Amino acid sequence: MKTVSEWFAEYSESHQNKTNKLIHWVCVPTIYFSIIGILAHFSALLTAVLLALAFIFYARLDIVLAVAMAALTLVMAWLIWILPMGSGFFIVLFIFAWIGQFYGHKIEGKKPSFFKDLQFLLIG
Numbered sequence: 001m002k003t004v005s006e007w008f009a010e011y012s013e014s015h016q017n018k019t020n021k022l023i024h025w026v027c028v029p030t031i032y033f034s035i036i037g038i039l040a041h042f043s044a045l046l047t048a049v050l051l052a053l054a055f056i057f058y059a060r061l062d063i064v065l066a067v068a069m070a071a072l073t074l075v076m077a078w079l080i081w082i083l084p085m086g087s088g089f090f091i092v093l094f095i096f097a098w099i100g101q102f103y104g105h106k107i108e109g110k111k112p113s114f115f116k117d118l119q120f121l122l123i124g
Contacts, residue, residue, distance in 0.1 A: 001060065015108065023104035029072070030097040036073070037080045037090030 015021055039047040051073055058066035080090075 017108045020104035020108040023100050027097040027100040033076045034090045034094035040080050041087035
């Protein structure tokens, strides 16, 4: 398994353009938030299992990263819990955030990293 530094170094190769970086700073957390929102509306158990697996992935890379992701996830889950939004809201959010991601890569002129390795979806 690669180290966290190796993952980030490889990820950053296709994220050099300032505009693409800015788009990613907005869209990546939005995608994560929307995925949690979509899953939570269909199955709390499935959501908990998938988040636990993601936490294990992060913990194997770096415990500080895992704690940061756990904190971010808890804040996002709390927002999903208190916001009166249906699953349709999160689906639309997911779609628009992915459009933003691909637009950023069009500006960058490089393919998204996850085309090379799906684990980059978790690294992003």
